Amino acid sequence: MTGAAHGIGKGIAKAYAEADAHVVLADVQENKGKILVNELLTVGYSAFFIKTDVRIEEYDLAFFLNDILTLRPK
Numbered sequence: 432m433t434g435a436a437h438g439i440g441k442g443i444a445k446a447y448a449e450a451d452a453h454v455v456l457a458d459v460q461e462n463k464g465k466i467l468v469n470e471l472l473t474v475g476y477s478a479f480f481i482k483t484d485v486r487i488e489e490y491d492l493a494f495f496l497n498d499i500l501t502l503r504p505k
Contacts, residue, residue, distance in 0.1 A: 433457045435454075435457060440458070444467065444471075448471050448476035448478055449476070
């Protein structure tokens with residue numbers, strides 16, 4: 432979920448987590464993203480954070496997916 436550190440993205444990320452999805456939070460606001468991950472993990476949901484800025488033109492979905500596969504909890 433991009434933009435997951437605040438606002439609508441945060442609400443959507445929480446809703447997916449509550450529906451038992453494994454949530455990948457992505458945002459430029461690393462501190463807020465990690466706080467949300469900790470909140471979700473504390474109540475037993477599956478979540479992790481990747482610092483991401485989709486405004487960067489060179490941003491590549493394959494790069495993001497590689498990060499998810501590499502950094503996700505095993």
